[in-house]
Amino acid sequence: MKKVKKGFWSEGIRVTRENDPAARSALEIILTYPGLKALAAHRFSHWLWQHDLKLLARMHSQFWRFLTQIEIHPGAELAFGIFIDHGSGLVIGETAVVETEVKLYHGVTLGGTGKDVGKRHPTVRKGALISAHAQLLGPIEIGENAKVGASAVVVTDVPAYVTVVGIPAKVVRINGKKDEKEILTLEEKREASYHSSHL
Numbered sequence: 001m002k003k004v005k006k007g008f009w010s011e012g013i014r015v016t017r018e019n020d021p022a023a024r025s026a027l028e029i030i031l032t033y034p035g036l037k038a039l040a041a042h043r044f045s046h047w048l049w050q051h052d053l054k055l056l057a058r059m060h061s062q063f064w065r066f067l068t069q070i071e072i073h074p075g076a077e078l079a080f081g082i083f084i085d086h087g088s089g090l091v092i093g094e095t096a097v098v099e100t101e102v103k104l105y106h107g108v109t110l111g112g113t114g115k116d117v118g119k120r121h122p123t124v125r126k127g128a129l130i131s132a133h134a135q136l137l138g139p140i141e142i143g144e145n146a147k148v149g150a151s152a153v154v155v156t157d158v159p160a161y162v163t164v165v166g167i168p169a170k171v172v173r174i175n176g177k178k179d180e181k182e183i184l185t186l187e188e189k190r191e192a193s194y195h196s197s198h199l
Contacts, residue, residue: 008043011081011100012036019083019103035084035104038070042078049074076110076121093121095139101126105150107133113155125160147173156194159186 006014009030016029016036023029029036041064048057057074065071070087072078073094081100084090089107092098095118096110108130112120122136125143130136131150142148143160152169163173171183171190 006080008040008080012039015081015083015101020085034068034070035087035090038064038068038072038084038087038090039078039082041068042072042074042076045072045074046076046078089133095119096121097123099124099126099128103129105130105132105134109135109137111135111137113138122154156190162186 013026013029016023016033023033041060045057045061045064048054048060054074061072061074068087070084070090072092073096075094076092076096076098078092078098079100079102082098083101083103084105085103086106087104090104091109091111093111095112098104098110102124110122110124116139119139121139123139123141124130124136125141125146127145128142129147130142131148131152133151134148134154135152136142136148136154138155140154140157142154142158143162145161146158147163148154148158148169149163149165149172151167152165153167154164154169156168158164158169161175162171163176164170165172171186172178174182174186
């Protein structure tokens with residue numbers, strides 16, 4: 001039996017209902033959730049960008065930035081089923097990649113460092129949670145189902161199923177557990193990786 005592929009709107013409504021107990025109906029979600037509106041507008045901006053209508057793409061994205069207070073560059077690659085809660089002040093850069101089931105809260109930045117060329121924004125894997133005002137900078141990868149704490153500043157990769165908090169972000173949980181030895185080993189690897197990539 002062929003699996004039915006769900007569309008943008010059905011996925012957007014589903015993920016909103018799953019993540020926000022205040023969401024009462026599909027109509028309310030479509031009419032009043034700025035995150036879903038910003039993601040819908042991005043689909044058209046991205047289409048324009050891919051068809052080399054870059055100025056129109058930027059103008060369209062800036063118009064929706066004004067309406068939603070969410071800035072998504074037309075070049076960013078976003079899957080269906082992303083949940084943006086509140087969204088005010090959220091910024092997603094040009095080469096960012098965000099997979100399905102990711103949760104993004106207000107004030108989050110998926111930004112560059114100003115030093116990189118080519119791929120210069122984060123990749124956020126399936127199911128990751130990025131809490132309010134977290135700043136993810138550079139061509140880093142946030143692993144599947146990882147969690148980034150509120151106001152964290154992340155400049156190195158975060159492995160799957162790991163929780164990071166702080167400035168700069170440090171590992172505090174692995175698979176939901178606080179194993180000091182495993183955390184120390186992982187932090188040493190992240191530190192070494194950061195220094196080797198910045199030589």
